[in-house]
Amino acid sequence: xxxxxxxxxxxxxxxxxxxxxxxxxxxxxxxxxxxxxxxxxxxxxxxxxxxxxxxxxxxxxxxxxxxxxxxxxxxxxxxxxxxxxxxxxxxxxxxxxxxxxxxxxxxxxxxxxxxxxxxxxxxxxxxxxxxxxxxxxxxxxxxxxxxxxxxxxxxxxxxxxxxxxxxxxxxxxxxxxxxxxxxxxxxxxxxxxxxxxxxxxxxxxxxxxxxxxxxxxxxxx
Numbered sequence: 604x605x606x607x608x609x610x611x612x613x614x615x616x617x618x619x620x621x622x623x624x625x626x627x628x629x630x631x632x633x634x635x636x637x638x639x640x641x642x643x644x645x646x647x648x649x650x651x652x653x654x655x656x657x658x659x660x661x662x663x664x665x666x667x668x669x670x671x672x673x674x675x676x677x678x679x680x681x682x683x684x685x686x687x688x689x690x691x692x693x694x695x696x697x698x699x700x701x702x703x704x705x706x707x708x709x710x711x712x713x714x715x716x717x718x719x720x721x722x723x724x725x726x727x728x729x730x731x732x733x734x735x736x737x738x739x740x741x742x743x744x745x746x747x748x749x750x751x752x753x754x755x756x757x758x759x760x761x762x763x764x765x766x767x768x769x770x771x772x773x774x775x776x777x778x779x780x781x782x783x784x785x786x787x788x789x790x791x792x793x794x795x796x797x798x799x800x801x802x803x804x805x806x807x808x809x810x811x812x813x814x815x816x817x818x819x820x821x822x823x824x
Contacts, residue, residue: 626786627653627761635757638708643692645710645753653758653783655768658751661712664690667807673718673741675730683772685715686743689807699811705800709754715772719744748772750789751781752801759783762790765801 631651638644643664648654667689674684695709719742720727727733732741749770753759759766767789770777784790793801804811 627759627766627783629758629760633757635707635755638706638755640694640698640706641692641708642694643710644708645755648780653766654780655751655753655766655783656780657749657768657770657777658710658712661690661714661749664712665693665696666690666810667696667711668810669716669743670803670806671741673731675732683715685717685747686741688714688716690714696811700813705754705802707754707756711752711802713750713752714746715748715750716743717745717747718742745774747774749777754801759790762786763794763801765790765793767793 634647634651636650643658646656646658648656669686669688671686672681672683674681677684690712692710695706698704698706718731720731720733728739732739735742751768751770753766753768754764755766756764766783768781768783769789770781786794790801793803797803798805
């Protein structure tokens with residue numbers, strides 16, 4: 604598996620130039636090449652760049668939640684009108700549970716998912732909602748984009764240790780690699796608004812915290 608990843612990175616690198624966005628000023632010679640608490644590590648196109656290889660199989664990672672900002676609630680002009688399905692590596696998830704901190708090398712992958720039906724189809728209301736046996740609501744349909752956030756203080760100290768990558772706001776296939784977005788494009792919003800370590804934890808905390816066992820099932824010593 605490691606060999607396959609290295610070959611993929613070399614193939615991408617052969618078609619890429621060394622790119623470091625102007626608003627990230629880290630010392631390239633000190634960029635991390637490994638992450639001690641992470642098994643599924645971020646893979647970079649060359650060790651001295653901030654170009655990330657899109658992680659694979661993110662749908663197998665731990666699911667954190669799906670914030671949703673539909674057009675109907677945003678003047679029909681939502682920047683991201685889809686469900687935001689957010690996943691994180693299992694070992695990063697466990698590290699956060701154990702220590703209350705996301706470790707270096709954490710990747711949070713967000714896959715966008717469109718509302719299932721467009722206005723005008725039978726049974727669909729003007730605001731895009733529709734009726735299902737469970738009631739009226741918004742229901743997920745086709746996937747429509749992939750973003751990834753990476754915690755790496757050696758590369759992204761200028762944006763409170765996180766870099767943000769867009770692999771396409773459209774249906775798959777997504778891009779194979781992506782250079783970190785400028786701070787103004789993504790990180791700035793998290794700096795101004797995220798409630799904990801650049802992450803909107805209030806949206807995910809109920810799924811991050813473990814369920815307590817009923818008293819009858821707890822083992823006493």
